Amino acid sequence: MDLTYTPEEEEFRARLRAWLARVLPGLPPRPSPDDWPGRRAYDLGWQRRLHDAGYADVHWDASPTIRLIFLEETERAGAPYVGANFVGLLHAGPTIAAEGTPEQRERWLPPILRGEQVWCQGFSEPEAGSDLAALRTRARRDGDAYVVTGSKIWTSHAEVADWCELLVRTDPRAPKHRGITWLALPMDAPGVTVRPLRTLAGSAEFAEVFLDEVRVPVANRVGDENDGWRVTLVTLSFERGTAFAGEVVACRRVLGELAVEARKNGRWDDPALRRRLGRLHAEFRALWRLTQWNVSAAEASGGVPGTGGSVFKLRYSHARQELYDAAADVLGADCLDLDRPWTLDRLSSLSYTIAAGTSQIQHTIVAERILGLPKGR
Amino acid sequence: MRFRLTEDQWALRAGMRHLLERRFDREALWGAVEAGGSGRAGGGPRLDRGLWRALGEAGFFALRLPEADGGVGLGLPEAALVFEEAGRALLPGPLLATHLAAGAVPGAATGETVVAAVDGTLVEWLAEADVVRGDATGAVPLRSLDPLTPLHRVPARQPGPRGPVAALLTAAEQLGTAARVCELAAQHARAREQFGRPIGAFQAVAHLCAGMLVRTETARAAVYAAAVTADPVDIAAARLLADEAAVRGARDCLQVHGGMGFTWESEVHLQLKRAWVRTHRTGGVTESEEILAAALAAGGA
Ligand SMILES: Cc1cc2nc3c(=O)[nH]c(=O)nc-3n(C[C@H](O)[C@H](O)[C@H](O)COP(=O)(O)OP(=O)(O)OC[C@H]3O[C@@H](n4cnc5c(N)ncnc54)[C@H](O)[C@@H]3O)c2cc1C
Numbered sequence A: 001m002d003l004t005y006t007p008e009e010e011e012f013r014a015r016l017r018a019w020l021a022r023v024l025p026g027l028p029p030r031p032s033p034d035d036w037p038g039r040r041a042y043d044l045g046w047q048r049r050l051h052d053a054g055y056a057d058v059h060w061d062a063s064p065t066i067r068l069i070f071l072e073e074t075e076r077a078g079a080p081y082v083g084a085n086f087v088g089l090l091h092a093g094p095t096i097a098a099e100g101t102p103e104q105r106e107r108w109l110p111p112i113l114r115g116e117q118v119w120c121q122g123f124s125e126p127e128a129g130s131d132l133a134a135l136r137t138r139a140r141r142d143g144d145a146y147v148v149t150g151s152k153i154w155t156s157h158a159e160v161a162d163w164c165e166l167l168v169r170t171d172p173r174a175p176k177h178r179g180i181t182w183l184a185l186p187m188d189a190p191g192v193t194v195r196p197l198r199t200l201a202g203s204a205e206f207a208e209v210f211l212d213e214v215r216v217p218v219a220n221r222v223g224d225e226n227d228g229w230r231v232t233l234v235t236l237s238f239e240r241g242t243a244f245a246g247e248v249v250a251c252r253r254v255l256g257e258l259a260v261e262a263r264k265n266g267r268w269d270d271p272a273l274r275r276r277l278g279r280l281h282a283e284f285r286a287l288w289r290l291t292q293w294n295v296s297a298a299e300a301s302g303g304v305p306g307t308g309g310s311v312f313k314l315r316y317s318h319a320r321q322e323l324y325d326a327a328a329d330v331l332g333a334d335c336l337d338l339d340r341p342w343t344l345d346r347l348s349s350l351s352y353t354i355a356a357g358t359s360q361i362q363h364t365i366v367a368e369r370i371l372g373l374p375k376g377r
Numbered sequence B: 001m002r003f004r005l006t007e008d009q010w011a012l013r014a015g016m017r018h019l020l021e022r023r024f025d026r027e028a029l030w031g032a033v034e035a036g037g038s039g040r041a042g043g044g045p046r047l048d049r050g051l052w053r054a055l056g057e058a059g060f061f062a063l064r065l066p067e068a069d070g071g072v073g074l075g076l077p078e079a080a081l082v083f084e085e086a087g088r089a090l091l092p093g094p095l096l097a098t099h100l101a102a103g104a105v106p107g108a109a110t111g112e113t114v115v116a117a118v119d120g121t122l123v124e125w126l127a128e129a130d131v132v133r134g135d136a137t138g139a140v141p142l143r144s145l146d147p148l149t150p151l152h153r154v155p156a157r158q159p160g161p162r163g164p165v166a167a168l169l170t171a172a173e174q175l176g177t178a179a180r181v182c183e184l185a186a187q188h189a190r191a192r193e194q195f196g197r198p199i200g201a202f203q204a205v206a207h208l209c210a211g212m213l214v215r216t217e218t219a220r221a222a223v224y225a226a227a228v229t230a231d232p233v234d235i236a237a238a239r240l241l242a243d244e245a246a247v248r249g250a251r252d253c254l255q256v257h258g259g260m261g262f263t264w265e266s267e268v269h270l271q272l273k274r275a276w277v278r279t280h281r282t283g284g285v286t287e288s289e290e291i292l293a294a295a296l297a298a299g300g301a
Helices: A007-024 A036-051 A064-076 A083-099 A102-113 A226-241 A247-265 A273-302 A308-336 A341-349 A359-370 B006-021 B026-035 B049-057 B075-088 B095-101 B161-189 B205-231 B232-262 B269-280 B285-297
Strands: A120-123 A138-142 A145-156 A161-169 A180-186 A192-197 A206-217 B115-124 B130-135 B139-144 B149-159
Touching: A007 A180, A007 B205, A036 A083, A064 A247, A064 A273, A083 A102, A083 A120, A083 A161, A120 A145, A138 A161, A145 A161, A145 A180, A145 A192, A161 A226, A180 A206, A180 A226, A247 A273, A247 B161, A247 B285, A273 A308, A273 A341, A273 B205, A273 B232, A273 B285, A308 A341, A308 A359, A308 B205, A359 B205, B006 B049, B006 B075, B026 B149, B075 B095, B075 B161, B075 B205, B095 B115, B095 B130, B139 B205, B149 B269, B161 B232, B161 B269, B205 B232, B232 B269, B232 B285
Parallel strands: A120 A161, B115 B130
Antiparallel strands: A138 A145, A145 A206, A161 A180, A192 A206, B115 B149, B139 B149
């Protein structure tokens, strides 16, 4: 077991750290959560700067360890969050890198890295959330295109996305996991309508997407026709396995800020609260170790994260909620003030045990795939 | 960074597991339990000196002693792995005190001398020990909850043996318990049928088992990392999570076993009782939480 980094890795870390220290102070203020065009421009702008400084390829050309260092350092420095680039950089991109043809990689990956295009994820449907493979959006082959009709829901960033990783049913007669296909849908294609949905945090974070006879070229298919479930599992393993890794560091930063705040307002003298923060410290340290453990496992097995992602996702999503509940206790009545950043973060943390697969579904995955328990109904 | 077990570490762990399966099988476990009787004060289980020497020969106690001093010359990560195995097998005896005494107390390293230590207000295995570290004057036997760990109480609180290392190896033993009870629960959930199917097909049971695995694997990452860094804050985190994984895991395992879990014959209660005993060693919940909180206050999340 080795937790030290190679000289090359340390050099990468030092270079990145120095660069961040130089550019972060001059960054413009972040746009308000409701200003979607502003947020898109801001998030893409940040990605563009990373690209121009030579840090964009960490997402799928570098080793998992380099990528981890990248996430660690950017979060530690308080650099902008991936935001609208979440899907493109953290799971659609890695999926195309792992499963796409050379032409597809050439076509879609550089624009993501250069901060030119935003992706969204069209997996869930009104009648197919946890039971993702029950999706009904139909795609019928017509010459060199699929004609897609149906609807998607809770599609994050759909309003500002250029592309969508879309799951469609190409063979309605096949068993439900067999007839699915993974497509890249251009969001400006005729027949695509986006209707924003308001989240409990008040912002239009996600949307409904209606697809009416939308033509998607066959060349946009990643993986084989009807083999989309296999590709989906790759996407989900990135989404659960590595996409949240950097956030653990951000949570550790917040925890440090909480301690500062608690000492300032006197709450630190309450042993129960202080020890609760101590316990959260243990939690996030352990989650970071678990991340390193999983990254090392992925590195040993060729890059795609395994079921360890479900273990991580389960623990992390609950820990994040506990963190912001503790923040509320540190803040006292101020936790009801929407202008305190922790208040919004606490609200958004409520989604973590739901989005990317609910905790109940992750528990079932752990029970069946890791512990080998019989399938339930 | 390669945060995986090396080949040598895999081999070491497998070797220890094999040794314990051979020298301390379920029959030996139950023999030890029965020898302890019903936990009469002053009575309790006897230590198997032959097994103790076998552990000594296998390097259990001398593991971290430099080769120049007749030790094995390995480090904290390796010690954590063998203590995890000991925890898993419910191996009885003052393992920690003797391991920590290797090099300082003659005969401890080889398993010739059995060493006990005062830890807080408790001493494990006092009556069977050849040497006691700390002041055990006025020690009074108590009727130990764990039939495999005889306990004495001393009048005044004393600091436990060598702080962070003791806390870490205790965490490693707890990890062994957490992993074992998770396995036992999953085995039982696959085999036991009710309502015409294995109980593991019921989500309430499956999710209980999955929760055990998540706690175990999180604790594992924390314990192994703390063994690598030997950082006191990492160790406090490992201890907290491992204590929780062991105690809650054993309780959930008992629940999964139903009435069977509440009988003397099942191994589950032994795991739970041992886990409880270990939580009282130095570096437990309150202490660990305060260490972690102090580190936070000092700006080191
Ligand atoms: C903030 C946010 C962003 C999202 N972004 C996207 C996105 O970009 N793209 C996308 O495709 N989707 C997205 N989702 C959708 C998300 O993946 C689904 O909400 C999630 O998979 C759950 O599906 P559901 O909402 O239909 O809930 P349901 O499946 O209806 O579940 C409701 C409740 O029942 C439980 N339940 C359901 N089935 C079982 C079962 N078999 N066993 C035990 N319990 C069960 C669930 O755990 C849950 O508690 C997002 C969701 C949120 C909250």
